[in-house]
Amino acid sequence: MPPPKVLMVAEKPSIALAIASVLSHGQMFTRRGSTEVHEFEGMFRDSPAHFKVTSVIGHVFSLDFPAKYQDWSATDPFDLFQAQVVKNESNPKAHICRHLNQEARGCRYLVLWLDCDREGENICFEVLESSGFNIRDAYRARFSSVTEKDVLKALDNLVKPNRAESLAVDARQEIDLKVGVAFTRFQTSFFQGKYGNLDSRVISYGPCQTPTLGFCVQRYLQMNTFKPEKFWSLHPYIFHNGYEIQLEWQRGKLFDINVAMMFQKLVAQDGVLKVTEMSEKQETKARPVGLNTVNLLKVASSALGFGPQMAMQLAERLYTQGYISYPRTESTAYPPSFDFRGALSAQANNPTWGNYVQGLLTNGYHKPRSGTDVGDHPPITPMRSAAEDTLGNDAWKLYQYICQHFIGTVCPDCKYLRRKVEFSIGGESFHCTGHNVITKGFTAIMPWLAVSDKNLPSFIKGQKIEVSKMELYEGSTAPPDYLTESDLISLMENNGIGTDASIPVHINNICERNYVQVQAGRKLVPTTLGITLVRGYQTIDPDLCLPDIRSFIEQQITLIAKGQIDHHYVVQHVIQQFMQKFSYFVKKIEDMDALFEAQFSTLTESGRILSKCGKCLRYMKYISAQPPRLYCGTCEEVYDLPQKGIIKLYKELCCPLDNFELLLCSMPGPEGKSYPLCPYCYSNPPFEGIEALINTAKTGTSGKMGKGAGMPCTLCPHPSCPNSLVSQGVCACPECSGTLVLDPVSAPKWRLFCNMCNCLVFLPQGAHRISTTRERCSECDSSIIEVDFNKKTTPLEDGSTLHRGCILCDELLHSLIEMKHGRGFRSSRGRGRGRKVGYRGRGRGGKMMDPKMSFRDF
DNA sequence: GCAAGGTC
Known part of the structure; x- marks a missing residue:
């Protein structure tokens, strides 16, 4: 009987590889799949077994609402709270589900090597569901690193997956x-x-992103409401043994000028300082603990100028290229088995710190400070040496920091002597302090943290010293500055908002949604929208933008994780509370709207005059802010426009159906297409069944019209309007089910574009005029086009300029056209998708043909 | 078009 098969699944491919390498001693057979599968023979629970080690790529599923809730206009958001939810595959293209199911076939046991946190436990159950394993045959390996020792220990101490944590x-x-x-x-x-x-x-809301925004706005409001206060302080100066020193007053600052002047008088009456006390104390500046993600992000932002998103991208690349260890970790404690000598040796040849590292290797390095172990991954460390030119400037800076931080953790602490001299005059105490470094320690490697020497002359106790100058310093308290990215990361971490992996995402979100802007010095400056939103929440329900909203959710689900309360009960309870908050918010939304009204201009006062309304025949205003729209002040109607592209008036032409003036929408770039549209028809398509077609064109799915989808003239089946698809369409698109239409403003680089996809066809360049005709080709039913060539460049033999023909069947025209796609050129040849394409699009029954054949010469 | 959490 062959040995039983054991399937092992890790959270990511790199871990699968590491585990398989350890267990097989490098003797494994690797094959490709959705993710790699490593196979080898070994021992499982004291018996021979055949192992297959593979992985998922993070979560297998993600939660969403069923299709019927996807239409915004057809769903009352309140109903979402009680709606069913469904799990969809997170990345359908990766086919992880199918992969796990296939690999599970014929396997006797399942061993789950997922990260040891709640999310990992949840992925365990996703794997169980995908693979079809019975939980009876499934085991959980608990490990905090993929060293041989840890992996073997985990395999010897398998436990069962924790359903309570997964349910949380x-x-x-x-x-x-x-x-x-x-x-x-x-x-x-x-x-x-x-x-x-x-x-x-x-205008998004989320239990993580909104409190994140809340922090930025809170700081802004503090700055705005800050009232500066004047303060006064006594600054005596002395000249002593060649040093000029300003002494510090024991009282610091006073906020009453009369009191300060009284002290000034007392001091002036005395006139001589007496040395009362001299002390020396050895101080220690501790070396850093191991580097975790949050600290890396803070340094990247404050010292290197990289935003969190950018820093993580760089770190990710350094990790996949093998230069650093896994960059997403909370732990600052090194595992006991960590190979410091190996990691240090890799840095021994570095031109900057190589000598220092060699010193550590020969004279002995320090045991790092203990730090905290959260049980996820070891701290971020360099794995192998790198050179600046292979990494590129930005990645090199980050790598350099990771190396310096790592070396710093095994260096001695920095030690310095702190000298303090105290003086008295007129009954008041003053002092000065000096620093002298004894051991640089880790600051030799991290020089920006160095303690600077500050020498003091020598004093004798009881010595009397003249005051050379007595200043009554007048200052003013200053408002706090905007939050820096680094401050925000700390606030998020301390308040449990987001995780090491998601903190950069939340910060990025509030920037992309235009709630805050990153300004010089990586300061986060809230926008009017961001401020108004938060002030709105504060007036209606301050909880909505406070970090407590996240801690409340966390605390509730922790009850599930501990197995104390049934998960459905907790979900219902929390959802009930949010439903109440939601109802109240809806009821009070006018309070928030009042703030918006004060900050933003109404439609009447914004926008510029553009085109005539077909109903009242007055001019309408074009509002370019997203979402772009037209506003008729007389009819008080809003007409949505395409989300992208530049909008202009189109030759003052009117739509024959509703009399609205036509607009031209041009996409940017040399290959951007231009198409006319009627603002009324665009949102209110006049012909039945057109919505389905529009949606196919915009989203590739059929259904009701969503936002941003509309009917331009190039989709309009009007039989006689000169701008409709019927008039401007030339032939079927060779790439999709759309129709190639003439771009009416493309002269002299005449072209056709597809009204559905980004297919582009160049027509004879430099022609005076190209237009469609009502005639059709007897061969293929395409529109005959008329070309008026330039006199100088006409290809016609007799020097004449006018030519009519079908672009597919007329030899001359066919030889002058060229096919190109909007994005990246793809040859239409040999794609073998087996599409069935016939003549469609012009609304008339034509002879079936395959345009792919006609385009064979492109 | 929407959240937050994994990972790439």
Whole structure:
């Protein structure tokens, strides 16, 4: 009988590889799949076994609402709280689910090597579900590093997956989804399009991102309401043994000038300082503990100028290239088995700190400070040596810091002598201090943390010294500055907002949504939108933007993780509370709106005059802020426009159906297409069934029209309007089910573009005029086009300029056209997708043909 | 178009 098969699943491919390498002593067979599978023979629970080690790539599933809740306009956000939720595959293209199911076939046991935290426990159950394993045959390996010792120990001490912890994550997902989506949809819909200068594509809410924004706005409000106060302080100066020294007053600063002047008088009456006390104390500046993600992000932002998102991208790349250890970790304690000698040796040839490292290797390095072990991954350390030119400037800076920090952790502490001399005059005490470094320790490697020497002349106790100058210093208290990114990361960490991996995402979110801007010195300056939102929450329900909202959720799901309360009960309880908050927020939204009204301009006062309304025949205003729209002040109607592209008036032409003036939308760039549209038809398509077509064009799915999708003239089936698809369409698109239409403003670089995809076809360049005709090709039913060539460059033999023909069947025209795609050129040849393409698009039954054949010569 | 959490 063959030995039983054991399937092992890790959280990411690199861990699968590491575990397999340890267990197989490097003797494994690796094959590719959705993720790599490593196979080898070994021992499992004292019997021979065949191992297969593979991995997922993070979470297998993510939570969402079923399809019927996806349409914003057809769903009341309040209903989302009680809606069902479904688990979809996180990354359907990776086919992780199928992969696990296939690999599980014929396996007797499952061993789960996922990170040892709640999320890891949750992924265990995702793997169980995907693979179809019975939990009876599944085991959990608990490990905190992938060293041989740890891996073998974990395999000898297998436990069962922890369902309670996994359920806590399920609960968190459901609560975050429902709360976030309900509030986001409600406030987006409420404010969208209401104000002219408000960028309101999405006005999001989330239990992590909103408190994050709250921190930035809170600081802004503190700055704004700050009242400076004057203060006074006595600054005596002395000349002693060639040093000029300013002494510090024991009382620091006083906020009453009369009191300060009284002391000044007392001191002046005495006139002579007496040395009362001299002391020396050895101080220690401790070496750093191991580097975790949050601290790396803080240094990257404050010292290197990299935002968290950027820093993580750089770190990720250094990690995948093998230069540093895994960059997402909370722990600052090194595992007991950590190979310091090995890691240090890799740095021994570095031109900057190599000599110092060699010293540590020969004279002995220090045991690092203990730090904290959260049981996830070891601190971030360099894994191998690197050179600046192979890494590139930014990655090198980050790598350099990681090396310096690592070396710093095994260096001696910095020690210095602190000298203090105390004086008395007129009954008041003053002092001065000096520093003398004894041992540089880790500051030799991290020079920016060095203690600078400050020498003091020698004094004798009881000595009397003249005051050379007595200054009554007048100062003023200063407001705090904007939060730096580094401050924000600390606040998030201390308040339990986000995780090492998600903190950069939240910060990025509030920047991208235009709630804050990163300014010089990586300071976070809230925008009017960000400030108004937070002030709105503060007036309606301050909880909504306080970090407690996250701690409340965390605390509730911890009850599930501990197995104390049923998970459905907790979810229902928390959801009930948020439903109440939501109802109250909806009821009071006018209070927030009042703040918006004060900050943003109404539609009437914003925008510029653009085109005529077909109903009242007056001019409408074009509002360019997202989402772009037209506003008719007379009819008080808003007409949505395409989200992207530059909008202009189109030759003062009018739509024959509704009399609205036509607009031209041009996409940027040399290959950007231009198309006309009627502002009324765009949002209110006049022909039945057109929505499905529009949605196919915009999103590739059918259904109701979503935001940002509309009917331009290039999709309009109007039979006689000169701008409609029927008039401007030339032939079927060879790439999709769309139609190639003439770009009416492309002269002299005449071209056709597809009304559905980004397919582009260049027509004879430099022609005077190219237009469609009502005639059709007898061969392929395409529109015959008329070309008026330039006199000088006409290809026609008799020097004439006018030519009519089909771009596919007319030899001359066909030889003059060239096919290109909007994004990246792909040859249409040999793609073998087996599409069935016929003539469609012009609304008339034509002879079926395969345009792919006609385009074969491109 | 929406959350937060994994990982790439």
